[in-house]
Amino acid sequence: MALAVHLSSSPLLTSKADEKYANVKWDELGFALVPTDYMYVAKCKQGESFSKGEIVPYGDFLISPCAGILNYGQGLFEGLKAYRTEDGRITLFRPDQNAIRMQTGADRTCMTPPSLDQFVEAVMQTVLANNKWVPPPGKGALYIRPLLIGTGAVLGVASAPEYTFLIYTSPVGNYHKASSGLNLIVDHKHRRAHSGGTGGVKSCTNYSPVVKSLIEAKSSGFSDVLFLDAATGKNIEEVSTCNIFILKGNIVSTPPTSGTILPGITRKSISELARDIGYQVQERDVSVDELLEAEEVFCTGTAMVVKAVETVTFHDKKIKYKTGEKALSTKLHLILTNIQMGVVEDKKGWMVVVE
Amino acid sequence: MALAVHLSSSPLLTSKADEKYANVKWDELGFALVPTDYMYVAKCKQGESFSKGEIVPYGDFLISPCAGILNYGQGLFEGLKAYRTEDGRITLFRPDQNAIRMQTGADRTCMTPPSLDQFVEAVMQTVLANNKWVPPPGKGALYIRPLLIGTGAVLGVASAPEYTFLIYTSPVGNYHKASSGLNLIVDHKHRRAHSGGTGGVKSCTNYSPVVKSLIEAKSSGFSDVLFLDAATGKNIEEVSTCNIFILKGNIVSTPPTSGTILPGITRKSISELARDIGYQVQERDVSVDELLEAEEVFCTGTAMVVKAVETVTFHDKKIKYKTGEKALSTKLHLILTNIQMGVVEDKKGWMVVVE
Ligand SMILES: Cc1ncc(COP(=O)(O)O)c(C=O)c1O
Ligand SMILES: Cc1ncc(COP(=O)(O)O)c(C=O)c1O
Numbered sequence: 120m121a122l123a124v125h126l127s128s129s130p131l132l133t134s135k136a137d138e139k140y141a142n143v144k145w146d147e148l149g150f151a152l153v154p155t156d157y158m159y160v161a162k163c164k165q166g167e168s169f170s171k172g173e174i175v176p177y178g179d180f181l182i183s184p185c186a187g188i189l190n191y192g193q194g195l196f197e198g199l200k201a202y203r204t205e206d207g208r209i210t211l212f213r214p215d216q217n218a219i220r221m222q223t224g225a226d227r228t229c230m231t232p233p234s235l236d237q238f239v240e241a242v243m244q245t246v247l248a249n250n251k252w253v254p255p256p257g258k259g260a261l262y263i264r265p266l267l268i269g270t271g272a273v274l275g276v277a278s279a280p281e282y283t284f285l286i287y288t289s290p291v292g293n294y295h296k297a298s299s300g301l302n303l304i305v306d307h308k309h310r311r312a313h314s315g316g317t318g319g320v321k322s323c324t325n326y327s328p329v330v331k332s333l334i335e336a337k338s339s340g341f342s343d344v345l346f347l348d349a350a351t352g353k354n355i356e357e358v359s360t361c362n363i364f365i366l367k368g369n370i371v372s373t374p375p376t377s378g379t380i381l382p383g384i385t386r387k388s389i390s391e392l393a394r395d396i397g398y399q400v401q402e403r404d405v406s407v408d409e410l411l412e413a414e415e416v417f418c419t420g421t422a423m424v425v426k427a428v429e430t431v432t433f434h435d436k437k438i439k440y441k442t443g444e445k446a447l448s449t450k451l452h453l454i455l456t457n458i459q460m461g462v463v464e465d466k467k468g469w470m471v472v473v474e
Numbered sequence: 475m476a477l478a479v480h481l482s483s484s485p486l487l488t489s490k491a492d493e494k495y496a497n498v499k500w501d502e503l504g505f506a507l508v509p510t511d512y513m514y515v516a517k518c519k520q521g522e523s524f525s526k527g528e529i530v531p532y533g534d535f536l537i538s539p540c541a542g543i544l545n546y547g548q549g550l551f552e553g554l555k556a557y558r559t560e561d562g563r564i565t566l567f568r569p570d571q572n573a574i575r576m577q578t579g580a581d582r583t584c585m586t587p588p589s590l591d592q593f594v595e596a597v598m599q600t601v602l603a604n605n606k607w608v609p610p611p612g613k614g615a616l617y618i619r620p621l622l623i624g625t626g627a628v629l630g631v632a633s634a635p636e637y638t639f640l641i642y643t644s645p646v647g648n649y650h651k652a653s654s655g656l657n658l659i660v661d662h663k664h665r666r667a668h669s670g671g672t673g674g675v676k677s678c679t680n681y682s683p684v685v686k687s688l689i690e691a692k693s694s695g696f697s698d699v700l701f702l703d704a705a706t707g708k709n710i711e712e713v714s715t716c717n718i719f720i721l722k723g724n725i726v727s728t729p730p731t732s733g734t735i736l737p738g739i740t741r742k743s744i745s746e747l748a749r750d751i752g753y754q755v756q757e758r759d760v761s762v763d764e765l766l767e768a769e770e771v772f773c774t775g776t777a778m779v780v781k782a783v784e785t786v787t788f789h790d791k792k793i794k795y796k797t798g799e800k801a802l803s804t805k806l807h808l809i810l811t812n813i814q815m816g817v818v819e820d821k822k823g824w825m826v827v828v829e
Contacts, residue, residue, distance in 0.1 A: 152540050152629040179536035184642045185507050189623055192547040192678035193685070229685045262629070268544055269682070274507040274617070274644055275777075276681050276688065276715055287539045289629055313668035313704040317683045323547035324679035326631050327624070328672045330548070330584045333631065349668040349704060360631055422630075 129153045141251040141290075145258040148292030150422060154178075155261075157248035159241045159286040161233065165271070169233045169284060172241055174248045177287055187269025187279030194268040194323040195224040198421045199384075200260035201246045201288075201473060203253045204461030209246060209473040211263075212421075212459050214239045216384040221267055224320035229278040230267055237284075238265065239471070245286040246473045252290050256460065259292040262422075268323075293423070300429025300442040301342040301418060303358065305407065306332050307434070310349035311356060311379075318356075318379040325381075329359045343418075345431065347407065348379060354404045361420030362386040363428075365405060365413035366447050372401045372409070385419040385455075388469065392454050398447070407433060415441045417448035424459070425452035484508045496606040496645075500613040503647030505777060509533075510616075512603035514596045514641040516588065520626070524588045524639060527596055529603045532642055542624025542634030549623040549678040550579040553776045554739075555615035556601045556643075556828060558608045559816030564601060564828040566618075567776075567814050569594045571739040576622055579675035584633040585622055592639075593620065594826070600641040601828045607645050611815065614647040617777075623678075648778070655784025655797040656697040656773060658713060660762065661687050662789070665704035666711060666734075673711075673734040680736075684714045698773075700786065702762065703734060709759045716775030717741040718783075720760060720768035721753075721802050727764070730757045740774040740810070743824065747809050753802070762788060770796045772803035779814070780807035 131153050136142035143153060154177055161172030187193035197217040202210050218238035225232035233241065242263055246253065253261040265286045269279030309332045312318020317325060332344045345363065348354045356374055357363055362383040364373045371393050376382040390400045410416065416428035427442040427449065443449065457463040458470065486508050491497035498508060509532055516527030542548035552572040557565050573593035580587035588596065597618055601608065608616040620641045624634030664687045667673020672680060687699045700718065703709045711729055712718055717738040719728045726748050731737040745755045765771065771783035782797040782804065798804065812818040813825065 150630045152627050154540075158539060177539070179538050181534035182537050183534050184513060184532070184621065184640055185509075185619075185644075187682070188544055188678075189549060189621060190551050190619070190678060191681035191685070192549065193682040194544060194547065196545050227686060228682050229689060264540075264545070264629075266539065266544060272507050274619075274646075275505045276685065278685050278689070285539055289540075291629075309670040310668050313665050313671070315664040315704070316668070322682065323545060324683055326546035327542070327548040327583050327677065328679055330546070330631065330633050331582060334584060334633070349670070 136251070139251065140255070143252070143254070143290055145254050148254065148259045148290055150291050150293065152289045153252070155249040155252040155288045155290070157245065159245045161237070161241065161284045162270070163231050163282045163284070165231070165278060165280045168231060169237060172237070172284065174244055182270055183272045185272035185274060187271060187273050190273070191269070191276055192324045193228055193230065193279055194266065195221055195228060195230070195321050196323060197221055197265040197321060199242065199263050200421060201253050201263060202260050202459050202461070203256050205256045206461065208461065209250060209253050210461060210470045211242065211246070211473060213384055213388070213469050214242050214471055216387070217265070220321060220382065220384070221265065224322055225267060227317060227320045228322055230269060230282045232267060233284045241265070241284070241286055243473045245288060249288050252288060254290050259290055261288050262291040263288050291422070300427035300440070302340070302430045302432070303343055303345045303428055304336050304339070304341040304432045306344045306346055308332070309346070311346040313349040314378055316379070319376060319382065321381060333359055341432065354406050355410050356380050358418050360422060361418040361426070364389070364417050364419065365410055366415035367409070367413050369397070370399045370401060371447070372403060372405050374405050375402045383419055385421055385424060388455060389419050389425060389451055391467070392451055393447070396450070396454070411436065411438050413440065415447055424456055491606070494606065495610070498607070498609070498645055500609050503609065503614045503645055505646050505648065507644045508607070510604040510607040510643045510645070512600065514600045516592070516596065516639045518586050518637045518639070520586070520633060520635045523586060524592060527592070527639065529599055537625055538627045540627035540629060542626060542628050545628070546624070546631055547679045548583055548585065548634055549621065550576055550583060550585070550676050551678060552576055552620040552676060554597070554618050555776060556608050556618060557615050557814050557816070558611050560611045561816065563816065564605060564608050565814070565816060565825045566597065566601070566828060568739055568743070568824050569597050569826055571742070572620065575676060575737065575739070576620065579677055580622060582672055582675045583677055585624060585637045587622060588639045596620070596639070596641055598828050600643060604643050607643060609645050614645055616643050617646040618643050646777070655782035655795070657695070657785045658698055658700045658783055658787070659691050659694070659696040660786065660788045661699045661701055663687070664701070666701040668704040669733055671734070674731065674737065676736060688714055696787065709761050710765050711735050713773050715777060716773040716781070719744070719772050719774065720765055721770035722764070722768050724752070725754045725756060726802070727756045727758060727760050729760050738774055740776055740779060743810060744774050744780060744806055747806055748802070751805070751809070766791065766793050768795065770802055779811055
């Protein structure tokens with residue numbers, strides 16, 4: 120593999136690259152694109168199954184102006200991370216779960232998905248090809264972004280005649296800049312998803328509609344937006360790119376995955392870990408009233424793993440929650456990142472070595 | 475302009491092309507892509523305004539795998555038609571209305587839109603460049619598809635750093651194959667839009683989510699799907715790509731544009747024309763019960779102009795409505811297409827000559 124030195128494309132690059140690492144300023148990583156060397160591309164015609172797929176140089180690719188993704192938003196994405204452990208392995212966290220979620224999404228959006236094996240295999244190939252871009256232990260992770268998009272030309276509203284499965288990567292550090300907890304604002308104007316819509320799958324169509332709320336929230340100093348359910352406006356659903364949990368006493372509660380929130384893989388894993396350490400975990404409707412009376416609130420997602428919520432603003436109320444060393448969120452974050460970073464033994468069988 | 479003869483790209487092409495017309499089998503046009511010679515492309519960086527734009531050969535273009543449209547569905551589209559009149563002019567129907575709608579959509583999806591003038595000017599340039607593809611009078615129209623998409627690379631959920639305004643065209647005939655009326659089925663499982671979402675703008679995110687319903691409906695022999703409101707499931711909203719009207723006595727009713735349905739330009743024009751010929755037009759919630767008791771039901775949209783609904787299936791009920799020569803929908807279709815085709819004088823000032 121050539122020792123490509125990317126300089127113009129990102130302010131996070133230095134002139135230092137060696138046999139093991141790309142020329143990245145590892146200490147300055149945030150959550151922005153740092154292009155890597157290679158991407159994976161496979162194609163599939165409607166009614167057929169996916170071709171084998173290829174690792175090709177990362178870069179712009181050709182698309183029809185009439186593609187389903189450009190005109191009708193026919194697209195899904197996934198997000199997972201590759202970690203470099205202290206003992207020098209590169210590992211993935213539950214990639215089969217992302218593969219399964221892409222299949223559910225493909226069914227909802229009428230596309231043919233790659234098989235579970237092809238998905239995981241393709242993720243591994245992409246990581247291996249870009250292994251120099253996996254940050255050193257403790258400096259972050261290689262974020263992996265699989266896309267399944269309708270690239271065939273389609274004029275009337277319908278499924279595209281061809282789909283592309285593409286994977287690109289970027290080394291990342293923290294998703295949210297705040298090192299303390301998140302400051303969320305409850306959105307009263309916009310809803311994220313409705314029953315019978317696509318809120319339960321990772322469809323691209325769930326994301327651009329929340330950008331306006333996000334921009335407004337950030338310009339008022341908030342970290343992110345907490346959405347309420349479209350049906351009643353009384354229950355909490357999730358944050359723009361993460362799930363939410365509340366803690367009261369010994370009970371951890373999180374909204375159920377009944378079609379309007381994304382079934383997060385971190386959410387599922389954290390629920391299991393919380394049970395392991397003696398908490399009762401309930402998946403059920405969580406009202407705003409309960410949120411306001413919780414002791415702790417935290418978010419989960421691939422990007423931030425577990426992140427404490429410091430405050431929630433609801434109309435003119437601003438509620439402060441427990442954060443810091445003694446918080447459950449801190450404990451759960453540590454338990455999970457220790458598994459992910461290979462610091463403790465993975466008794467769950469969650470980690471997969473890339474080789 | 476070169477006399478390009480496209481043969482491989484569409485089964486609707488013949489080997490006959492001349493100075494005036496492209497090599498299209500004009501009598502066989504449906505609503506599928508027949509690629510034309512040129513497209514329009516302009517770019518805009520976030521915070522700046524659109525560059526002048528260029529007419530370039532129609533074809534695939536380069537896009538970043540990390541583009542906002544591919545990952546987060548940041549895209550809007552428009553749809554309008556160019557007509558060739560009997561006296562040899564090429565005209566557009568209310569293109570300023572599409573320009574305005576793109577501006578509203580751009581505000582909702584956090585993109586910079588082209589100015590109204592640039593939009594209309596760009597549409598004209600694109601039509602002129604493809605003038606041989608405007609069907610002969612009575613054979614159809616040149617469908618024009620403007621796109622506004624986030625093409626800049628963006629890794630975390632946010633507005634893309636660059637937008638592309640692109641226009642391509644395709645000659646089209648009828649949208650729905652049925653020459654009689656539409657057979658609609660009321661969807662009980664999926665909703666199209668929720669209040670506080672993007673249903674009121676022409677965002678790509680409203681379309682892939684309805685494809686599953688459409689496929690199911692078509693496989694059961696229906697022409698299209700009628701969606702109910704997400705809030706109550708009691709009122710009718712619209713069909714996958716058109717607005718809906720009901721007629722009872724002297725009153726024509728259509729759901730209001732309060733954020734969950736697209737404010738159709740045909741809808742607005744037909745409302746005006748119906749008033750002109752003595753009907754009372756009400757924009758208000760229309761319940762399923764009223765739909766079932768209507769005398770006539772019809773749909774409006776750029777693709778089909780006005781189309782009678784022959785039947786609506788609601789659970790196990792199948793209601794038949796008046797269609798045919800004496801139906802109001804037939805009358806309104808004729809009045810509007812006569813204006814669009816230049817058969818009668820355009821007293822409204824709706825038609826714009828392309829020159
Ligand atoms: C809307 C939304 N909710 C929740 C999550 C968390 O899911 P996961 O834990 O699988 O990353 C994501 C993705 O990261 C998301 O986009
Ligand atoms: C969902 C939807 N409703 C209604 C319409 C009709 O709008 P117009 O009359 O402007 O074409 C369209 C577009 O054609 C549409 O996509």
